[in-house]
Amino acid sequence: xxxxxxxxxxxxxxxxxxxxxxxxxxxxxxxxxxxxxxxxxxxxxxxxxxxxxxxxxxxxxxxxxxxxxxxxxxxxxxxxxxxxxxxxxxxxxxxxxxxxxxxxxxxxxxxxxxxxxxxxxxxxxxxxxxxxxxxxxxxxxxxxxxxxxxxxxxxxxxxxxxxxxxxxxxxxxxxxxxxxxxxxxxxxxxxxxxxxxxxxxxxxxxxxxxxxxxxxxxxxxxxxxxxxxxxxxxxxxxxxxxxxxxxxxxxxxxxxxxxxxxxxxxxxxxxxxxxxxxxxxxxxxxxxxxxxxxxxxxxxxxxxxxxxxxxxxxxxxxxxxxxxxxxxxxxxxxxxxxxxxxxxxxxxxxxxxxxxxxxxxxxxxxxxxxxxxxxxxxxxxxxxxxxxxxxxxxxxxxxxxxxxxxxxxxxxxxxxxxxxxxxxxxxxxxxxxxxxxxxxxxxx
Amino acid sequence: xxxxxxxxxxxxxxxxxxxxxxxxxxxxxxxxxxxxxxxxxxxxxxxxxxxxxxxxxxxxxxxxxxxxxxxxxxxxxxxxxxxxxxxxxxxxxxxxxxxxxxxxxxxxxxxxxxxxxxxxxxxxxxxxxxxxxxxxxxxxxxxxxxxxxxxxxxxxxxxxxxxxxxxxxxxxxxxxxxxxxxxxxxxxxxxxxxxxxxxxxxxxxxxxxxxxxxxxxxxxxxxxxxxxxxxxxxxxxxxxxxxxxxxxxxxxxxxxxxxxxxxxxxxxxxxxxxxxxxxxxxxxxxx
Numbered sequence: 001x002x003x004x005x006x007x008x009x010x011x012x013x014x015x016x017x018x019x020x021x022x023x024x025x026x027x028x029x030x031x032x033x034x035x036x037x038x039x040x041x042x043x044x045x046x047x048x049x050x051x052x053x054x055x056x057x058x059x060x061x062x063x064x065x066x067x068x069x070x071x072x073x074x075x076x077x078x079x080x081x082x083x084x085x086x087x088x089x090x091x092x093x094x095x096x097x098x099x100x101x102x103x104x105x106x107x108x109x110x111x112x113x114x115x116x117x118x119x120x121x122x123x124x125x126x127x128x129x130x131x132x133x134x135x136x137x138x139x140x141x142x143x144x145x146x147x148x149x150x151x152x153x154x155x156x157x158x159x160x161x162x163x164x165x166x167x168x169x170x171x172x173x174x175x176x177x178x179x180x181x182x183x184x185x186x187x188x189x190x191x192x193x194x195x196x197x198x199x200x201x202x203x204x205x206x207x208x209x210x211x212x213x214x215x216x217x218x219x220x221x222x223x224x225x226x227x228x229x230x231x232x233x234x235x236x237x238x239x240x241x242x243x244x245x246x247x248x249x250x251x252x253x254x255x256x257x258x259x260x261x262x263x264x265x266x267x268x269x270x271x272x273x274x275x276x277x278x279x280x281x282x283x284x285x286x287x288x289x290x291x292x293x294x295x296x297x298x299x300x301x302x303x304x305x306x307x308x309x310x311x312x313x314x315x316x317x318x319x320x321x322x323x324x325x326x327x328x329x330x331x332x333x334x335x336x337x338x339x340x341x342x343x344x345x346x347x348x349x350x351x352x353x354x355x356x357x358x359x360x361x362x363x364x365x366x367x368x369x370x371x372x373x374x375x376x377x378x379x380x381x382x383x384x385x386x387x388x389x390x391x392x393x394x395x396x397x398x399x400x401x402x403x404x405x406x407x408x409x410x411x412x413x414x415x416x417x418x419x420x421x422x423x424x425x426x427x428x429x430x431x432x433x434x435x436x437x438x439x440x441x442x443x444x
Numbered sequence: 445x446x447x448x449x450x451x452x453x454x455x456x457x458x459x460x461x462x463x464x465x466x467x468x469x470x471x472x473x474x475x476x477x478x479x480x481x482x483x484x485x486x487x488x489x490x491x492x493x494x495x496x497x498x499x500x501x502x503x504x505x506x507x508x509x510x511x512x513x514x515x516x517x518x519x520x521x522x523x524x525x526x527x528x529x530x531x532x533x534x535x536x537x538x539x540x541x542x543x544x545x546x547x548x549x550x551x552x553x554x555x556x557x558x559x560x561x562x563x564x565x566x567x568x569x570x571x572x573x574x575x576x577x578x579x580x581x582x583x584x585x586x587x588x589x590x591x592x593x594x595x596x597x598x599x600x601x602x603x604x605x606x607x608x609x610x611x612x613x614x615x616x617x618x619x620x621x622x623x624x625x626x627x628x629x630x631x632x633x634x635x636x637x638x639x640x641x642x643x644x645x646x647x648x649x650x651x652x653x654x655x656x657x658x659x660x661x662x663x664x665x666x667x668x669x670x671x672x673x674x675x676x677x678x679x680x681x682x683x684x685x686x687x688x689x690x691x692x693x694x695x696x697x698x699x700x701x702x703x704x705x706x707x708x709x710x711x712x713x714x715x716x717x718x719x720x721x722x723x724x725x726x727x728x729x730x731x
Binding site: 086089090091092336337339340361362365422425426428429432 | 561562565566567569571572575576577578579582584653
């Protein structure tokens with residue numbers, strides 16, 4: 001029996017079309033737009049001005065807030081302006097615009113391909129390096145990684161969990177990274193273990209990636225304390241709490257974090273970024289983005305510089321097919337529809353999915369028949385049908401009592417609802433309203 | 445047989461008497477005094493329980509009015525001056541002076557003015573659209589058209605116009621309770637002072653972007669050019685964040701700004717259509 005989490009979950013069609021396509025380095029575009037808000041938390045403060053010349057890897061914005069992260073220039077060239085730019089939802093965000101000129105790198109960045117195994121930095125230096133290099137969670141939540149490496153006093157971590165689950169359909173960026181940069185990821189994991197001062201690390205990979213499992217298992221034999229665990233294919237196994245439950249059978253209580261049960265979870269992509277930052281002195285300036293879709297001409301996994309316009313990336317993948325109904329940023333379960341293809345690639349963008357119009361539609365909404373399918377698939381023991389109704393009626397106190405803020409927005413409820421009800425849309429709204437009201441109460 | 449019936453009657457009567465005595469003393473002991481005027485005031489209020497006064501319902505407002513010494517901060521916008529007058533008579537106070545107001549929509553972005561750039565097919569709820577993305581057009585400030593204000597209105601005063609896709613507010617039915625103002629996630633509805641013959645002049649736009657992007661997103665957007673501000677002789681127009689605002693308290697309805705606006709973002713409602721007359725009026729004011 002393969003390990004998995006016990007309650008809820010769904011199994012959407014996997015559609016991992018790009019699993020066999022190696023990572024391709026995308027050429028640098030002529031112009032890039034670097035949004036200042038690529039992490040949760042307050043936007044970073046730009047350190048450059050119009051007309052400044054920047055090099056690749058140069059710090060261009062500083063994360064000042066508690067959950068902010070630094071941003072580095074992914075290209076060399078001239079800052080053309082500092083203004084607002086529309087993100088993939090069309091909303092304006094502060095951003096730095098750079099016109100690309102040449103290919104100059106900041107000194108001290110090791111661009112060689114050879115593996116560096118010896119970890120020279122101490123635990124504190126590693127955490128500092130992660131902060132300086134602007135590393136955020138690469139799975140999509142973009143939570144600054146250095147915070148997760150700073151264990152609060154009074155708490156103890158005994159096992160590091162590495163998320164190589166990639167449970168979202170279509171996405172294969174972590175899968176390819178594990179296959180092609182396996183050793184780098186394992187060194188990255190060792191670095192994270194050293195930073196957290198733990199002896200044990202577990203890598204969880206879903207069983208639909210047997211090549212990645214066997215590859216990493218072979219490599220892990222030469223790394224102390226790292227083990228690879230195949231997991232049963234079930235969505236949303238890539239969620240922190242579900243992965244902790246699946247791998248070490250510990251339940252993270254409502255409103256708590258994995259550290260409260262002695263674990264820290266990092267993404268496989270983050271481990272690679274940490275390796276590059278610590279061993280190669282290279283800040284987070286590029287990432288792997290899966291571009292996929294059934295009618296796309298050249299789907300694939302592309303190593304893209306941050307700030308590259310989506311249109312440039314889509315052009316490289318063969319252009320937007322005529323039958324496209326929706327372009328989704330992220331996976332089809334949790335991703336958001338893109339309304340602006342001029343938006344730049346950001347740190348948390350793991351995939352761009354083009355869904356044909358014949359599949360991209362909403363079901364006709366009919367009344368809830370109380371079948372409780374949403375209740376049985378909810379991995380967090382919530383009652384989605386109730387939370388939706390409470391939000392619709394504006395009963396936010398009751399929604400708070402029903403633990404609406406526990407929802408991680410995995411979308412299993414909306415996926416399974418036979419009445420086509422927009423459960424997640426309302427729960428998201430209810431959750432953000434409850435959090436806002438609670439904040440107002442604290443301020444009062 | 446008859447003795448059984450007799451015993452039953454006597455027993456039940458005794459029991460009833462005893463209970464009555466107990467209930468009488470309990471009622472005396474736990475008596476709660478309530479000002480009878482609260483009921484009277486409540487009877488005068490519209491019983492809509494709309495929440496426009498800031499209280500949960502009419503009863504709460506009645507209690508607050510009776511228990512307070514003045515009318516400060518206490519007003520029923522639905523009943524208006526007439527109801528407050530009557531309440532004042534009961535309580536032997538002077539009625540507060542409050543201007544009747546009416547809700548207006550500060551957006552004119554119908555499809556002909558504001559082209560659609562994407563299609564939304566999710567839940568029909570403005571709050572959800574607003575939390576997800578910019579909306580179906582390129583204006584991040586404008587009306588989304590999914591009718592949260594219509595759902596919020598308990599007086600049937602708001603309906604979505606099928607032609608423009610924007611809510612239409614009926615002046616007769618609007619009680620200025622403010623439910624729509626609170627419901628709109630983009631803060632597009634404003635309660636403005638009612639004028640003679642329901643006349644209105646206001647900036648029907650909420651776009652705070654600079655002129656270029658605002659105009660690109662919508663042909664009738666306020667571009668913050670300041671021409672209306674210059675032409676206004678009464679200092680009624682201010683421009684904050686690239687957006688003009690007409691102060692209803694200072695506006696004299698001279699209509700000069702309406703003609704001056706290059707994008708027609710300022711609208712006039714319920715004015716006679718004759719243009720020459722408007723000019724002479726404006727000249728008269730200037731003279």
